[in-house]
Amino acid sequence: MSLTVNHLIGIKDVTTEDIHLIFEHAKHFKEVLSRPIKKVPSLRDVTIANIFFENSTRTKLSFELAQKRLSADVISFSAAQSSVKKGETLIDTVNNILAMKVDMVVMRHSSPGAAAFLAKHTKTTVINAGDGAHEHPTQALLDAFSMQEKLGDLTGKKVVIVGDILHSRVALSNIFCLQKLGAKVKVCGPNSLIPKHIKSLGVEVDPNLMKALAWCDVANMLRVQNERMDVSYFPSTREYIMQYGLNAQMLEQLDKDILIMHPGPINRGIEITSEVADGKHSIILEQVENGVAVRMAVIYLLASKLIK
Amino acid sequence: MSSKILLTSLEVDIILHRLACQLVEKHFDFSEAKIIGLQPRGIKLAERLVKILQEEHQITSIQWGALDITFFRDDFRRNEKPLEANRTQINFLVENQRVIFMDDVLYTGRSINAALAAIQSFGRPKEVELLVLIDRRFSRHLPIQPDYRGRQVDVINNEKVKVCWKEYDGEDGVYLI
Numbered sequence: 001m002s003l004t005v006n007h008l009i010g011i012k013d014v015t016t017e018d019i020h021l022i023f024e025h026a027k028h029f030k031e032v033l034s035r036p037i038k039k040v041p042s043l044r045d046v047t048i049a050n051i052f053f054e055n056s057t058r059t060k061l062s063f064e065l066a067q068k069r070l071s072a073d074v075i076s077f078s079a080a081q082s083s084v085k086k087g088e089t090l091i092d093t094v095n096n097i098l099a100m101k102v103d104m105v106v107m108r109h110s111s112p113g114a115a116a117f118l119a120k121h122t123k124t125t126v127i128n129a130g131d132g133a134h135e136h137p138t139q140a141l142l143d144a145f146s147m148q149e150k151l152g153d154l155t156g157k158k159v160v161i162v163g164d165i166l167h168s169r170v171a172l173s174n175i176f177c178l179q180k181l182g183a184k185v186k187v188c189g190p191n192s193l194i195p196k197h198i199k200s201l202g203v204e205v206d207p208n209l210m211k212a213l214a215w216c217d218v219a220n221m222l223r224v225q226n227e228r229m230d231v232s233y234f235p236s237t238r239e240y241i242m243q244y245g246l247n248a249q250m251l252e253q254l255d256k257d258i259l260i261m262h263p264g265p266i267n268r269g270i271e272i273t274s275e276v277a278d279g280k281h282s283i284i285l286e287q288v289e290n291g292v293a294v295r296m297a298v299i300y301l302l303a304s305k306l307i308k
Numbered sequence: 309m310s311s312k313i314l315l316t317s318l319e320v321d322i323i324l325h326r327l328a329c330q331l332v333e334k335h336f337d338f339s340e341a342k343i344i345g346l347q348p349r350g351i352k353l354a355e356r357l358v359k360i361l362q363e364e365h366q367i368t369s370i371q372w373g374a375l376d377i378t379f380f381r382d383d384f385r386r387n388e389k390p391l392e393a394n395r396t397q398i399n400f401l402v403e404n405q406r407v408i409f410m411d412d413v414l415y416t417g418r419s420i421n422a423a424l425a426a427i428q429s430f431g432r433p434k435e436v437e438l439l440v441l442i443d444r445r446f447s448r449h450l451p452i453q454p455d456y457r458g459r460q461v462d463v464i465n466n467e468k469v470k471v472c473w474k475e476y477d478g479e480d481g482v483y484l485i
Contacts, residue, residue, distance in 0.1 A: 002390045028393040032379065036401070037429040040379035070379075300379075304390035 003301050007119040007126040010135035011176035019180055023145050025297035026290070033069065033293055043072035046303050049102045051094065052129070053079040053109045058264050058288060059129050059139070063106050066295035072303075075102070090114065091121055098124055103306055104299070107131075125302050133167050133228070139263050140173030142294040144181055146287045147218055150259055155182035160212040162188045163222035163244060163271050166195050167229070170263045171222060175201055188212040189244060192233040209244050210253075218259040221246055221272045237270060247273045251281060259283055314442070314461055314469065315482035323458040327439060328360040330456050331408070332367070340434070341406040343372035346423055347394035350411035352473045353441055357410065373398035375409075380422040403431030412471040414440040417452035442469050442482060 003018050011019075032040055048067050052060055060076070067074045077097070084093060094105065104125040107115055112134035119126040130136040144154065151157055159178050165171045165187045178185050179202065186204045187194060194205055206212040213219060224240065234240050246260070260272070260281045268274050277284060315323070335341040338361070345354030351374050361367045378393040409423055420438060427433060441458040447465065459482075463469055468485045472478075 001392070025393060028376070028378075028395070031396055032429075035429045036431060039429070041425065042379045042381075042384050045385070301390065304385060306385055307388065 002304060006302070006305055007115075007128075008137050008298055008302065009115045009119055009126065009128050011137045011140050011173045011180070012135070014137075014180075016180045019141065019144070019177065022141055022294065022297045022301060023148065025300060026141075026145055026293045029069075029296040029300070030290070030293040032296075039069050039071060041071045042300060043067070043070040043303055046070075046104065046306065047073040047075070047102045048104045048106060048299070049097050050074065050076040050129075051079075051097065051105060051107045052077065053084065053090075053107070053114075054130065055080075056108055056129070058291070059108065059136075062288070062291040063127075063129060063138075063295055066292050066299055069292065070296055070299060070303075072104075072299070075100075090118070094118055094122055094124075098122060104303065125306060127298060127302065130169050132169065133172075134169055135173045135176075136169040136263075137173050137177075138291070138295055138298060139170050140177035141298070142287055142291045143170075143174055143220065143261060143263070144177045145294050146261065146283055146290045147183075147259065148181075149286075149290070150283060151217060153182075154178065157183045157218065158186070158216045159183050159218045159220060160186045160188050160206070160216040161220045161222060162209060162212065162246070164193045164224050164233075165189050165198065165222070166193045166233075167225040168222050170220075174220060175203055186212055186215065190234050190240070209246070210250060213246075213250060213254060213258065216258055218261060219246065220261045220263070222263065223265060223267055224270060241270055245269075245271060245273065246276050248275045248279065251276065251279075257281060261287060264288070311470075312484040313481060314484055315459060317474070317480035320441075320458075320480040320482065323441070324356055324360060325364075327456055327458060328357055328365065331357070331361065331439070332365050334437075335406065335408075338367050338370045341370075341408060342400060342402055343370065343408050343410060344375045344398070344402075344423075344427065345372065346409060346411045346419060347374055347376040347378075347396070349413070349471065350409070352475065353412050353439075353471075354410040356473075357439075371400050373400065375423060375426055377419060377422040377426045380426040382418060382422065398430050401431040402427060402433045404434050405431075406435045406437070407433040408437045408439055410439045412440065413442045413444060413469050414438070414452070414454055414457075415444045415447050415469075417448045417450040420452050421450050441471060444469060 106127045106129050108129040112132035114131045115128035161171050188206050262284045345351040374397045376394040376396040378391045437455040439456040440454045443457040443460045470483045472481045474480050
């Protein structure tokens with residue numbers, strides 16, 4: 001079996017079988033990561049460039065570590081210290097990097113569609129590490145992988161995504177991924193942060209957090225992305241916390257245990273209290289741990305298509 | 309598809325018992341030895357030999373595991389089909405231990421080469437030995453030879469040796485296809 005795609009631009013493009021294939025490999029890589037020596041030589045003749053036009057801690061480190069665990073040669077690039085500041089275009093920047101014989105590019109960019117643009121206009125394999133408010137496919141894969149680890153088959157499982165859906169690439173990728181795996185998805189947040197046509201994706205909207213929590217098996221809490229907000233979407237942070245902030249009392253009121261996830265970075269005390277983020281329901285750090293294994297699987301499977 | 313029988317189920321049984329005796333002769337109570345079956349087809353052989361050692365030689369404390377070498381193979385990106393991984397299960401360190409690799413057929417030696425690299429992720433063994441059921445002569449790409457062999461066979465390159473186990477295939481036996 002091999003992936004049906006040559007790039008990972010979005011979860012929208014991949015099949016359910018692709019997702020299962022990635023998870024199967026991620027399990028093997030997770031075992032590799034538990035060994036005393038956590039490295040395999042598979043990609044020793046592959047060079048990968050990580051191009052980050054937007055800030056990132058987790059994703060960038062996670063990709064770099066995944067690449068190094070697979071023995072790939074890695075070059076990393078942050079736009080802040082580059083010629084992008086001098087006015088170089090995206091395609092020029094990338095073509096210059098590719099001229100140095102790079103086989104694969106992992107890119108994060110603030111414009112939706114940047115990764116697809118790159119895949120179309122260059123000859124390299126592209127992995128999207130987030131493009132604006134469009135998709136963040138590896139995050140969705142690691143979220144679903146972490147859920148599956150805890151809950152088993154996701155068919156019929158209920159997931160609520162809470163918070164800033166409008167600016168969130170994680171939300172969109174998660175919706176596609178979870179639906180492909182047979183889960184039911186609801187979104188919850190202030191009306192101003194829910195995209196207008198979200199229902200056309202087959203997603204329900206519930207403006208009441210407590211009701212949504214009572215319905216779900218998993219709550220994925222998203223960060224309020226202040227940096228993407230050009231106008232005020234809610235009256236005050238205090239009001240947001242009152243309506244959509246998750247705290248321990250709310251979890252105690254439920255008659256069941258639910259999983260709490262967060263893609264990071266966390267605004268502690270806003271969308272989630274520290275008590276919940278560090279509590280027994282939270283699998284936030286497991287998500288980060290699984291991120292490396294899932295990214296190893298994606299890179300390995302795409303690299304296997306780079307036939308010599 | 310025509311196939312020729314190389315070993316009958318009785319012959320397989322006799323060979324397994326002989327190999328078990330050879331292992332006991334060398335490793336005695338297995339206090340320092342660890343058995344590693346190579347995925348996917350070496351596992352059954354390892355399982356059988358462990359069973360004989362436990363039941364007929366009363367070596368109860370024997371430790372064994374399964375090693376998958378997919379990510380260590382040297383033909384990644386040289387095949388149209390991606391290499392598919394199997395489960396690795398080694399719940400012990402091999403540091404300073406005598407490791408015995410077990411595989412069904414020794415052909416080019418490339419799997420063993422990969423296994424030698426892979427096992428180092430679990431420590432530095434004192435010694436590594438190789439046990440195979442079938443040793444295909446004159447087909448090696450690398451200077452690798454078995455320490456224990458079931459049967460040596462001469463097979464031309466486009467023929468395939470298939471080892472069948474009764475648990476999977478209904479009957480023990482080795483065939484030339």
